[in-house]
Amino acid sequence: MSSSLLRTSRSLCSSCVRWRHHRLYVSHAALATSAFPTGSLQQTETSSSGPSHASGKANSQKGFRSPRETKSGDHTPLQSRNPLEPTSVDLYLASIHAAGLEPTLDDIERCRPKRHSSSESSKYAEEYNNLLDTLCRSFSKDQLRKFTELYQLDPIWTRTSRRKVEYAESIIEKQWNWPSLKEIERRKRDRTEVVAKIFAVNPSQLFLILGKDGADLLQLSMQYNVHISLASNPLALRVEGLRGAMKQLTEHLNDLKKGIIDEIVELPSKRPIRQDLVQRISRLAGAYVENLGHKGKIRICAKDPEKMDIAKRLAIRASTEGQDNSSPLLCYVPAKAKLEHSVPPSFMPHTYSIYPFLSPRPLPWTTIKGGSFRIRRVADWLGATATEDISKTGGLAGGQGKVMTKTEEPRDLQELLQSAPKTSGSERLVTASFGHIVLASPSPSGHSMLTPPLKGNWTLSKILKWLYTSSTSLMFVPSLPHTLLDSIPSNQKVLHRVLYRTLSGSHLERTPYQQLIKLEMEFSMSDLARSNASGLEHSDSDRELTDDLPVDVDRDASSPLDLSQDSAASEEPSLDAQQTTPQISVNVSDAVCLEGIESTVDVMMPDRPMDIQFTVFDHAVLSVGAQPPVLVEYAKQLRQFLTSQDGEAIQPQPLATFDFRGQTYFLQTSLSVRQAIEATQLSIGAGEDLEQPIPAQVITESLLDLESNQKFTSCQVKLDNSAGAEAWGQFLASCDHVSTASIPTQSHNPDLPAS
Numbered sequence: 001m002s003s004s005l006l007r008t009s010r011s012l013c014s015s016c017v018r019w020r021h022h023r024l025y026v027s028h029a030a031l032a033t034s035a036f037p038t039g040s041l042q043q044t045e046t047s048s049s050g051p052s053h054a055s056g057k058a059n060s061q062k063g064f065r066s067p068r069e070t071k072s073g074d075h076t077p078l079q080s081r082n083p084l085e086p087t088s089v090d091l092y093l094a095s096i097h098a099a100g101l102e103p104t105l106d107d108i109e110r111c112r113p114k115r116h117s118s119s120e121s122s123k124y125a126e127e128y129n130n131l132l133d134t135l136c137r138s139f140s141k142d143q144l145r146k147f148t149e150l151y152q153l154d155p156i157w158t159r160t161s162r163r164k165v166e167y168a169e170s171i172i173e174k175q176w177n178w179p180s181l182k183e184i185e186r187r188k189r190d191r192t193e194v195v196a197k198i199f200a201v202n203p204s205q206l207f208l209i210l211g212k213d214g215a216d217l218l219q220l221s222m223q224y225n226v227h228i229s230l231a232s233n234p235l236a237l238r239v240e241g242l243r244g245a246m247k248q249l250t251e252h253l254n255d256l257k258k259g260i261i262d263e264i265v266e267l268p269s270k271r272p273i274r275q276d277l278v279q280r281i282s283r284l285a286g287a288y289v290e291n292l293g294h295k296g297k298i299r300i301c302a303k304d305p306e307k308m309d310i311a312k313r314l315a316i317r318a319s320t321e322g323q324d325n326s327s328p329l330l331c332y333v334p335a336k337a338k339l340e341h342s343v344p345p346s347f348m349p350h351t352y353s354i355y356p357f358l359s360p361r362p363l364p365w366t367t368i369k370g371g372s373f374r375i376r377r378v379a380d381w382l383g384a385t386a387t388e389d390i391s392k393t394g395g396l397a398g399g400q401g402k403v404m405t406k407t408e409e410p411r412d413l414q415e416l417l418q419s420a421p422k423t424s425g426s427e428r429l430v431t432a433s434f435g436h437i438v439l440a441s442p443s444p445s446g447h448s449m450l451t452p453p454l455k456g457n458w459t460l461s462k463i464l465k466w467l468y469t470s471s472t473s474l475m476f477v478p479s480l481p482h483t484l485l486d487s488i489p490s491n492q493k494v495l496h497r498v499l500y501r502t503l504s505g506s507h508l509e510r511t512p513y514q515q516l517i518k519l520e521m522e523f524s525m526s527d528l529a530r531s532n533a534s535g536l537e538h539s540d541s542d543r544e545l546t547d548d549l550p551v552d553v554d555r556d557a558s559s560p561l562d563l564s565q566d567s568a569a570s571e572e573p574s575l576d577a578q579q580t581t582p583q584i585s586v587n588v589s590d591a592v593c594l595e596g597i598e599s600t601v602d603v604m605m606p607d608r609p610m611d612i613q614f615t616v617f618d619h620a621v622l623s624v625g626a627q628p629p630v631l632v633e634y635a636k637q638l639r640q641f642l643t644s645q646d647g648e649a650i651q652p653q654p655l656a657t658f659d660f661r662g663q664t665y666f667l668q669t670s671l672s673v674r675q676a677i678e679a680t681q682l683s684i685g686a687g688e689d690l691e692q693p694i695p696a697q698v699i700t701e702s703l704l705d706l707e708s709n710q711k712f713t714s715c716q717v718k719l720d721n722s723a724g725a726e727a728w729g730q731f732l733a734s735c736d737h738v739s740t741a742s743i744p745t746q747s748h749n750p751d752l753p754a755s
Helices: 017-033 038-048 053-063 088-098 105-109 123-138 141-150 164-175 181-192 203-210 212-224 243-258 275-285 305-321 413-418 460-469 527-533 562-571 577-583 629-643 721-739
Strands: 194-200 227-231 236-242 261-266 288-292 297-302 329-333 352-356 370-377 402-404 427-442 473-478 493-501 511-525 586-588 592-604 611-622 657-660 663-682 694-705 710-718
Touching: 105 141, 123 164, 123 181, 141 164, 181 236, 181 243, 194 243, 203 212, 203 243, 203 288, 203 297, 212 227, 212 243, 236 243, 261 305, 275 288, 275 305, 297 305, 305 663, 329 460, 352 460, 413 592, 413 611, 427 721, 473 611, 473 710, 493 629, 511 611, 511 629, 511 663, 586 629, 611 721, 694 721, 710 721
Parallel strands: 329 592
Antiparallel strands: 194 236, 227 236, 261 297, 288 297, 329 402, 352 370, 370 427, 427 473, 427 611, 427 710, 493 511, 493 663, 511 586, 511 592, 592 611, 657 663, 663 694, 694 710
16 A cells, blocks of 8 residues: 555644544545455454564564565565554554553653744744744644643643643643733734724713713724714714724724713702703813703713713703893983084984994803894994994983883882892892893804894884793893003902802792802912912903913813913913922911802993993801801812822812702802902093093902803993992993993094003
């Protein structure tokens, strides 16, 4: 029989089941092709089964001799070895086994090479496979398993269910510390093979993965060097990249999804939030917010509890501010000025129109998306200006004008503000805030628009009737008069102010009254820090206004002192931060807590550059023992945070809601305030009738909303109760001067300094 019939691609162990089947198959093939008689074969088997190993070996060699190897004088038939009989190797191994000899660790260690090539080289795979083949040919499965036990490998590598080649791999990799060939090939595929994978996500997961304006998703793409695209139906992320990067990204996304926390919050208004506000809250807080039904329930999903709390506070603010309990609207109509001969009476009365309103500061984040407008008087063609001249009309202080409602019912402003019953032991504070009453017109596309909701020029009666019958929302936006933008402030101080309100349900004279709790803490810095911060402590110039773009709460500006610290840093950019920071020592005053009732009235003045919001606050000062416990604890934590030298201290946040004396209070604002009392010169009049500036004392504030990180300014005039009977007249005169302050006209009065 030809020897090629018994040759295989790889030598098989005699103890392997596969080898036994192979041997049986070969033996049958040999018997089928053998030309010798059966008797000769039986004689050969008898002779080969003798006790002598040498005779068996000779018979075996004689049986495999080819016809060409037969001597010329030998005429006996050619003998062939029985394929079923054991080979010499089998007999040798059997003799070892019969003698009770088993291979030891020294035997397998002789197969261990002294060194191997680098795992990154092409020769390493060949060396590894050769060594693996040597071990499999030299030892049986049971012997290799015995070696793993002698090497004291982990039981996971010595269990009986493993294959022979796996035992050999365990010895090479775990005992001899050769790098795993499978792991090398896997890493090579990870570095070179590009794969694509689909990650199914829901809307909340997608929002948190995207981040603000997709910044987080872009960071993931850059970090893992993958291309990420969005599939809409079904909602999923399609990622293309290297296999190794894909595995890391998969782990990251799985961890992110597992770390998402969600909570269902019931709003106090029992009504859903406007959809545009839902999107703004989500962007500001960095958390996903959605309405659940129409009963005032929302679902919030966030990555961490801090953003969850921010979203809660913003949602409650949006819910309470969106109620139909806005301040009643009054309109001031000035008395008719004495007509000049150059102006024909045919141009009277004045007409009014709704003009687009562009504020230098961003509008409050609760404003409806779309256009913002303000009602103003239309300038006459023949010289008459579009603003009131209080020197001719008398203004509010003169009492010649008329204050009326939307239905043109007259109202006495002083009587309306003083009509609220004053509780015993409380003090009354009347203030006038200056700004603009803005009409918010929703846009279907959500973009800003210039087309007013009511086009054309109309009489004031027509516009008031339209306001009464339409559902257009009005909002008071505080701002500074132009003449105060570049004024030098005095008596500055830095405050932290927290306002809590109740939901108002009662009205008196159409003026809403709300329970209010105000907490204020004043901060003072060292002299050195104050000298560094002076100069921009209350700067509201055009340069600062350009930087006051709306930002989100993930910005690093949530500390009550950030306003003053940012100002100092902007004014002195050359100073090293490491030198200026240790020089600031903050002193925190005791918290002042006021409880009372507040009412507001908005007075629209289309004949003036600014409108006025009047506020009446009847309040009492609460002692520390009478203050709400949650506010006492918050003030304590805030004082520790501001006076601590620990740079990793966490700033406390006010609670979104709490109960006190049977009332539920909701957080309205948490502000950082730079306050100054300004004795400024206000220009009165307009055009050629511009009078000499007169002094006026106003309170200006630059505020930072710590919830939305939105900056705005306010200007107030307070009623001085110590002035006696003349207090009200002086108060209205100051309101007239501030609300009619005009931009000086250089062409008509060159002696005045340029603005």
